[in-house]
Amino acid sequence: MQPIISLIVCLTTFILFGPSSHAASLRVAPVILDMKVPQAASTIRVWNDAPRAIHVQVRVFRWDQKDGEDVYTPTNDVAASPPIIALNPGGENLIRVVRTSKRAIGREESYRLIVDELPEPSRRQAGVVNLVVRHSIPVFFTPPDSSPATSWTIERGRGGYVVTVRNDGTQRLRVSNLVLSSKGRTLARRGGLVGYVLGKSSVAWFVPAKSGPSGGTVTISADSEGGRLNAQARMRGG
Structure with a gap:
């Protein structure tokens, strides 16, 4: 089976037809499943908040990261x-x-x-947009004593900084509310969920900034599932 390579965010909206819109409302909870081995099963609940019946398709993909990209492969x-x-x-x-x-x-x-949410062929109308909702829910099976082990690099780029994190550990790291600072001064920040770096993988994120130094040591701070993290990296490039 060929791997499916894409960036799927936690909620993706697909526009199927035409220039105006009718919205659909598919809701799920929880938005992450984190099972500690030997646990092997869990559940999520789905709701239809729309004023009409809908059909929902559920699939599972293996999630890896290769060359800094998310790779999704069908799995049994x-x-x-x-x-x-x-x-x-x-x-x-x-x-x-x-x-x-x-x-x-x-x-x-x-x-x-x-x-x-599956599109309904009977609802297709000329000049009407049907908004169909997709939820992409992370699912983890985590052995005892697993932990991330990360190293960071920063490169000054056009319009901001490229932050690369390598995870040599056995557990993912979830990064949100990322802040770059130097000598007590904030250089750049990226709020909300920035992304995941899986175990034995590396990813790079762009953090926009209007100006700032192109050398020296940068302090990296962010929220993670284990609490606030802090690291330092020597900036490269310019």
């Missing part, structure tokens, strides 16, 4: 049931997520649960 190691759901207006349902593989977990396994 984790199953989601039911895979297709019909939801009446105001209706809800449970989706069960189970790791079916019997292979021992040596380090954290990462997946994405993709929950799509």
Whole structure:
């Protein structure tokens, strides 16, 4: 099977037709599944907040990172049931997520649960946009004593900084509210969720800045699932 390479954010809206819009409302909770081995199953709940019936498709992809990109590959190691759901207006349902593989977990396994509202062919109208919702939910199976082990580099680029983090550990690192500073002065910041770096992987993020130094030592601070993190890196480039 060919891997699917893309950047899927936690909520993606697809525009299917024409210049005006009718919105759909598919809601899910929780927005992350973090299972500690030996736990192998959990659930999410889906709701239809639209005033009409909708159909929902649920799929699971293996999630890796290669050359700094997210790679999603179809998998049979984790199953989601039911895979297709019909939801009446105001209706809800449970989706069960189970790791079916019997292979021992040596380090954290990462997946994405993709929950799509399916477009309704009968609702197609000339000049009308149907907004169809996708949720991409991280799913982790984490062995005991797993932890990230990160190293950081920073490069001055056009219009900001490129922050690269390498994770040689056995667990992902989730980064949000990233701040770069030097000598007590804030150089740049990127609020909200910045992204994940999976175990044994590396990723790079761009942090916009209007001006700032192109050398010296930079302090990196951010929120993570383990609390506030702080690191230092020598800036490269200019």
